[in-house]
Amino acid sequence: MGLARCLRKVERTEKYAGDMSTYATIVHVDMDAFYASVAERDDPTLRGKALVVGAGARGVVLSANYEARKFGIRAAMPVGRAQRMAPHAIFVPPNHARYSEVSDAIMKIFADFTPLVEPLSLDEAFLDVTGARRLLGTGREIGTEIRKRVFEQEGITCSVGIAPSKFIAKLASGHCKPNGLLEIAPDRILTFLxxxxxxxxxxxxxxxxxxxxxxxxxxxxxxxxxxxxxxxxxxxxxxxxxxxxxxWGRDFRDVTPEDVDKSISAAETFAHDLDNPEEILQEFLRLTQKATARLRDKGLFAKTISIKVRFADFTTINRSKTLPLATDSAHEAYEVVKDLYTALRIERARLRLVGVSLENLVSAAPEQMVLGARDKGWRDAERAIDRARARFGRLSVRPGRLIENSEDEIDE
Ligand SMILES: [Mg+2]
Structure with missing residues (x-):
């Protein structure tokens, strides 16, 4: 199930001639066979096979991929019955820690598009992108970009419904599953519904x-x-x-965002796998700057700093370190990030993605946080950079090491 197929499905989008700008744009995103997709993503040998996630022979099916569904296997069905329907299918136990990890990453992708994200479950959320349209394009463009980001970064597919209301958006995503995108324009609501x-x-x-x-x-x-x-x-x-x-298609419920500030992270999927440690460190620096700028925007400090490294084959490693004192400094955080990465000793391995995550967030620097003059200097310099960015735009101030790479943005 490649990106090509992902994109081809976009052609199923409904056409409309009306003026969308007077309506809200609600996006409903739902991962396709989430648990099964994560299992396939983590173990490529499972791909293309009928796969069922279920807890033990006496448990129930929690998730079945689309190959398994061809045999009539559905979620909530007893595992024993599913085994009789498709004896050759592969049955794996659930891995809830992985699901919530992937869920966090997906919710963070959503948060890049709008602060108005309402998660419905681990793998599903409403996004109100009405205010984001001017910057990020039409609802359809935003939906397409979300699908692309989720696929590139997490290696799983999702379906996206776009409509003026939550009710119709959710119906639309269900209608185009799996791996689809369906926009229902205001003048098409009743025809669809x-x-x-x-x-x-x-x-x-x-x-x-x-x-x-x-x-x-x-x-x-x-x-x-x-x-x-x-x-x-x-x-x-x-x-x-x-x-x-x-x-009659009338639903005026608002998207109600939940606090997603348990951690702040930034990750980058490379256009080409990277194997040059210097380039990788440069990417880590950029992501650390991006994440700490968001931290400072929110007036928060992080006690734990972690990195994520994903290899070309999707194997993923996470490493973290908890500091004695919380920080919001890119300089301090990057020192930790660099140490964590260097300790992995992964010279010349091809990397697909790296990420930086700031966790254990606290809302105030502790009084006893006595910083050396040098560190205080860094913090002041970073605050000045934040102020310049706020006034002149995100690209106005870049650290010296990134200037040579002019198409590289600090914040996407
Ligand atoms: Mg789902």
């Missing part, structure tokens, strides 16, 4: 679906065309009102 089964309406579980079907309502359009009062009589005041609104 009305033919869907009633179970597409948010909050309609098997029980309500049964009640609606007993009333002869099979599609969303049937629900929309039923007089509101009749619907309320059948399923109650609150549910009736909500479903009536949703059936």
């Amino acid at each position: 009305h033919p869907l089964p009633v179970s597409a309406l948010w909050g309609v579980g098997p029980k309500t679906a049964e009640t609606l079907e007993q009333l002869g309502l099979r599609t969303v359009e049937d629900v929309a065309n039923l007089p509101r009062a009749t619907l309320i009589r059948a399923i109650g005041q609150a549910a009736g009102e909500t479903l009536h609104e949703l059936a």
Whole structure:
């Protein structure tokens, strides 16, 4: 499942002629068969095979890749039954620590596009990109870029729905799975929504679906065309009102961001794998500067500094060090990053990605943080750089070592 396929699917995007600028742009991103995709990503020998993630023979299927789904295997099914349906499939136990690690990385990618990120689960989130359109392009361009970033950085695919509301955006991503992108323009909402089964309406579980079907309502359009009062009589005041609104595509719920500041990180996937230690260190320096600038923006200090190194074959190593005193200085953080990287002794290995993460964040420098004059000088210099960047733009101030590389941006 390569990037080429990723991009080809974009052609499924709905066309529209209306003016999108007067509407909100909500993006719903959902990883495809998340647990199974992470397992395949971590062990390339699993690729192309039917793969099921499940806890023990008596447990249930937590995730099945699309190869396994061809045999009718679905999440929540007993593992024993799945084994009978596809005896040749590979069954692996879940690795929850890995899932939350990948989830953190994905949520951080989202945060690069908008601060308005509402995670729904480890592998799924709403993004309100209305305010980001002027800088980052249309909803479709932003969605395409998110898919590209997730694939390049984490090696897994996702599906993206784009619409003026959360409800329609989520339906759209479900509709184009796997590995797709579907934008529903404002003037296409009812055309898209009305033919869907009633179970597409948010909050309609098997029980309500049964009640609606007993009333002869099979599609969303049937629900929309039923007089509101009749619907309320059948399923109650609150549910009736909500479903009536949703059936007409009306959903005004805001994307409610969650605090994603447990750590701040910056990572870079290289266009070509790198094997030159000097270039790699330069990249580490750039990422450290980027991450510490964000830290200072937020008035935070980090106690733990970690690095991530991903090899060409996707094997990934993380190393971290906790400091006696929290810091927000790029200079101090980079010294740690450099030591961590050097200690790995990975001369001439081909690297696909490096990342820097600042963790254990605290909101104030401790009083007892007595810094030497040199360190204090660095901190003051970095604050001055932040102020210049804020006033003149991000590219106005670069450290000397990066100037030669003029297409290289400090912050993307
Ligand atoms: Mg998913």
